[in-house]
Amino acid sequence: MIPDEVIQIARDIKDMRIRGAGEIARAAVKTLGITVLNSKANNVQELLEELRYTARMVINTRPTAVSLPNGIRYVAKKVNDELKRNPTLEELKETVEKAAEEFMVNSQKAVERIGEIGSKRIKKGDVLLTHCNSSAALSVILNAANQNKDIKVFATETRPKFQGHITCKILRDAGIDVTLIIDDAVRLYMNKIDTAIVGADAISSNGALVNKIGTSTVALVAKESRTLFFVAAETYKFSSETMIGELIEIEERDTEEVIDREELEKIGNPKVLNPAFDVTPPQYIDLIITERGIIPPQAAFTILQEEFGWLGGEKEYLF
Numbered sequence: 001m002i003p004d005e006v007i008q009i010a011r012d013i014k015d016m017r018i019r020g021a022g023e024i025a026r027a028a029v030k031t032l033g034i035t036v037l038n039s040k041a042n043n044v045q046e047l048l049e050e051l052r053y054t055a056r057m058v059i060n061t062r063p064t065a066v067s068l069p070n071g072i073r074y075v076a077k078k079v080n081d082e083l084k085r086n087p088t089l090e091e092l093k094e095t096v097e098k099a100a101e102e103f104m105v106n107s108q109k110a111v112e113r114i115g116e117i118g119s120k121r122i123k124k125g126d127v128l129l130t131h132c133n134s135s136a137a138l139s140v141i142l143n144a145a146n147q148n149k150d151i152k153v154f155a156t157e158t159r160p161k162f163q164g165h166i167t168c169k170i171l172r173d174a175g176i177d178v179t180l181i182i183d184d185a186v187r188l189y190m191n192k193i194d195t196a197i198v199g200a201d202a203i204s205s206n207g208a209l210v211n212k213i214g215t216s217t218v219a220l221v222a223k224e225s226r227t228l229f230f231v232a233a234e235t236y237k238f239s240s241e242t243m244i245g246e247l248i249e250i251e252e253r254d255t256e257e258v259i260d261r262e263e264l265e266k267i268g269n270p271k272v273l274n275p276a277f278d279v280t281p282p283q284y285i286d287l288i289i290t291e292r293g294i295i296p297p298q299a300a301f302t303i304l305q306e307e308f309g310w311l312g313g314e315k316e317y318l319f
């Protein structure tokens with residue numbers, strides 16, 4: 001019943017061939033469009049059933065990136081509004097396709113806008129540090145470089161999956177002066193850094209950031225050495241569930257990403273943990289760059305209120 005292409009996208013998200021919270025959200029929303037294009041539904045109810053099935057499947061791929069359910073919620077809201085008018089099957093299909101396309105275009109535009117807004121906060125000659133691989137953070141860095149600000153960038157490896165290598169490649173291709181360091185070298189070099197800039201998988205209503213494991217250490221060390229710590233995050237990364245006190249789930253991934261079975265046996269089979277993300281408290285964050293402008297972390301609640309009203313936490317993204 002579920003199109004093969006949807007199953008493949010869900011697998012690609014789970015296995016991180018599609019990764020980064022923004023990319024994950026766009027891919028997830030795309031599956032709704034694909035579901036409609038391949039639909040065998042004979043009526044509106046059957047189409048909604050297919051959409052629910054796809055939505056649940058992709059939402060379960062990775063639990064932390066709140067952009068994923070928020071993307072689905074964007075389309076579901078348009079569908080729920082349309083349902084009030086008793087649409088025909090064809091009309092509802094069109095609504096889904098249009099809403100999915102709209103989300104994908106807008107989210108890409110948001111990343112570009114973040115680059116324009118954020119780059120204004122980068123000064124000529126700044127030395128930056130980034131962790132993991134975030135298209136929003138890179139948008140700021142690439143924009144600043146395009147303005148001939150003569151920046152230098154330190155990129156962490158980001159164990160265990162080495163997303164820092166992707167970051168290096170993108171920045172080197174743009175001709176930027178980049179230095180790759182191991183994650184543990186962050187404190188040694190922090191006094192050379194003017195601004196650390198990272199992306200977000202989720203931002204909670206109190207302004208705390210959930211991002212790649214190791215981000216909170218970067219923030220802590222930045223605070224210690226009075227280095228600025230910026231977050232680049234589209235507003236669909238803000239978690240409405242946290243408005244009513246829900247916690248953002250931290251994904252635990254396969255421990256073989258950390259150490260393979262053979263090596264593990266050699267060292268006496270210790271237990272291994274592999275959390276993919278960690279939480280940075282708001283007091284370590286200087287500002288959050290969104291497509292709507294720059295906010296202090298304390299304004300996260302206001303963004304959520306504007307985006308979701310008082311409906312926070314109602315999980316109304318399901319069709």
Ligand code: RUB
Pocket residue numbers: 016019020021022023065131132133134135136137163198199200201211212213276
């Ligand atoms: C990626 C990661 C990125 C955010 C933001 O983790 O932590 O910093 O997702 O990325 P993973 P973007 O590699 O486990 O997906 O700005 O591209 O949305």
